[in-house]
Amino acid sequence: MFLGKLYSVSGRWEESVLQTDVKFPSANHDEHSIARLIAGQSELSLYVHIPYCTQKCGYCSFFSRPLPARNGYIDPGNPVISRILEEIHEAAVLFGKPFKTCYIGGGNPGLLNREILQEILAAASMHGRAGEISIESNPESLDASLIEFLADGKIDRLSLGVQSLSKKNLETIGRNFSDPEQIRNILAEYCLPGRTWELNIDLITGIPGQEDRETAKDMDEIIDSVSPDHLSIYELSIEPGTPLYLRYNAFPGGIHLEDLRDESGKNLRKIWKHAAAHGYKQYEISNFARRLTDLETDVFHTCRHNQTYWAMRPYLGIGPGAASTLYADGCAARIEALHDLSSYSEYRGGRGGRGGAFSQGYLIEDLTSLEFLQEKLIMGLRTSEGLVKSEFSRIFKLPIDVLLPQTFQKMLYKKYAVETEDTFSLTENGKILINTILVEMFLEIDRSIKLLPTGIDLTAVFEL
Numbered sequence: 001m002f003l004g005k006l007y008s009v010s011g012r013w014e015e016s017v018l019q020t021d022v023k024f025p026s027a028n029h030d031e032h033s034i035a036r037l038i039a040g041q042s043e044l045s046l047y048v049h050i051p052y053c054t055q056k057c058g059y060c061s062f063f064s065r066p067l068p069a070r071n072g073y074i075d076p077g078n079p080v081i082s083r084i085l086e087e088i089h090e091a092a093v094l095f096g097k098p099f100k101t102c103y104i105g106g107g108n109p110g111l112l113n114r115e116i117l118q119e120i121l122a123a124a125s126m127h128g129r130a131g132e133i134s135i136e137s138n139p140e141s142l143d144a145s146l147i148e149f150l151a152d153g154k155i156d157r158l159s160l161g162v163q164s165l166s167k168k169n170l171e172t173i174g175r176n177f178s179d180p181e182q183i184r185n186i187l188a189e190y191c192l193p194g195r196t197w198e199l200n201i202d203l204i205t206g207i208p209g210q211e212d213r214e215t216a217k218d219m220d221e222i223i224d225s226v227s228p229d230h231l232s233i234y235e236l237s238i239e240p241g242t243p244l245y246l247r248y249n250a251f252p253g254g255i256h257l258e259d260l261r262d263e264s265g266k267n268l269r270k271i272w273k274h275a276a277a278h279g280y281k282q283y284e285i286s287n288f289a290r291r292l293t294d295l296e297t298d299v300f301h302t303c304r305h306n307q308t309y310w311a312m313r314p315y316l317g318i319g320p321g322a323a324s325t326l327y328a329d330g331c332a333a334r335i336e337a338l339h340d341l342s343s344y345s346e347y348r349g350g351r352g353g354r355g356g357a358f359s360q361g362y363l364i365e366d367l368t369s370l371e372f373l374q375e376k377l378i379m380g381l382r383t384s385e386g387l388v389k390s391e392f393s394r395i396f397k398l399p400i401d402v403l404l405p406q407t408f409q410k411m412l413y414k415k416y417a418v419e420t421e422d423t424f425s426l427t428e429n430g431k432i433l434i435n436t437i438l439v440e441m442f443l444e445i446d447r448s449i450k451l452l453p454t455g456i457d458l459t460a461v462f463e464l
């Protein structure tokens with residue numbers, strides 16, 4: 001049975017206690033289902049997961065493994081990467097149209113052999129170039145050959161995992177590259193203003209022992225030196241099973257994660273204010289974008305790929321551990337590729353192979369009405385726009401204030417949320433308390449579960 005999950009302020013999934021048996025009508029999935037689903041999407045974003053890093057960071061709970069490297073890059077004959085390429089190729093054939101957006105993440109995609117990267121981009125662009133193409137990289141993997149892809153317009157956005165400019169903080173979280181001087185040199189060499197592509201910098205805040213002003217100081221230095229178009233600022237999350245979690249629990253009596261949290265949100269409030277003072281709009285709890293030009297305009301350097309997730313539009317994840325959400329026949333299917341490199345590469349179906357590349361190595365299940373509602377609340381409330389009330393009513397066949405009368409009114413009364421004629425969004429206080437608010441909402445839904453229709457209307461997802 002599916003366990004409901006909460007998306008925390010830090011941007012990671014946390015398990016909640018909600019469970020349900022209310023099901024969508026079954027789509028009767030078989031080994032050809034994924035291929036059929038891909039072919040049937042009216043729009044589709046593509047996520048490519050490169051599951052390799054030089055070594056594991058202490059806080060990392062993403063699916064990635066240490067690199068079988070040759071000259072600093074992944075061996076071009078790597079069987080996992082070969083299957084990824086096959087699947088991108090097959091997905092492009094099945095979909096038959098340009099992908100809406102394409103995001104190459106990981107792991108550290110900066111480790112991709114550049115010829116393989118070129119092949120990935122070519123396969124993803126078989127029917128035309130995606131509207132936005134992004135790549136992640138660790139700073140130490142950024143070199144002139146990767147910048148060429150950006151400067152030539154083959155890739156639009158680079159997301160660089162800086163995390164901190166303090167050696168002490170990088171070492172505390174066990175970052176696999178912890179030399180701030182080298183990070184500064186790399187930024188100065190490759191990322192100076194005047195570039196023709198978009199730059200995002202990832203930072204982590206809430207590191208044990210980190211002073212409140214340190215993230216703001218990192219932001220100032222990064223903004224002064226490279227003026228990034230976008231900032232992603234995540235609160236450190238110490239996940240069970242990670243080396244960081246084990247380290248903190250090795251203290252006599254252990255350290256409770258709550259002890260490390262800044263419950264008042266003082267640190268986050270300061271950071272959000274600091275970003276706004278520098279002209280960055282917080283369009284999602286952890287994401288901030290600058291205006292497209294210096295002119296007064298409402299267009300910002302947002303990440304369109306990530307906006308696809310928050311709007312719950314269809315996306316296909318390729319690579320071990322990657323997830324997808326695809327729609328068909330009034331159902332939303334959640335698909336997950338195996339979290340296992342050798343099995344993933346063993347299942348190579350190949351172009352034209354028996355059953356095709358997507359026939360094995362995936363878990364697929366239909367989301368229930370309740371799961372879809374939970375995700376809609378989680379994703380929608382993270383964005384500055386919030387939930388669109390008319391869309392909500394169309395999907396769930398009930399207005400939000402009828403489905404959630406108590407929490408809806410309480411959030412407005414306590415000024416944790418504001419509403420306009422067609423939106424319901426969290427205020428700053430609400431964003432700080434988003435997890436508590438979501439739990440309250442889920443508990444209220446539990447009480448009014450009978451109101452929730454089993455056959456919800458997913459066409460509304462595509463009409464905004």
Ligand code: SF4
Pocket residue numbers: 052053055056057060061062064106107108138161176
């Ligand atoms: S580079 Fe990213 S994906 Fe790789 S181990 Fe570090 S945090 Fe995890």
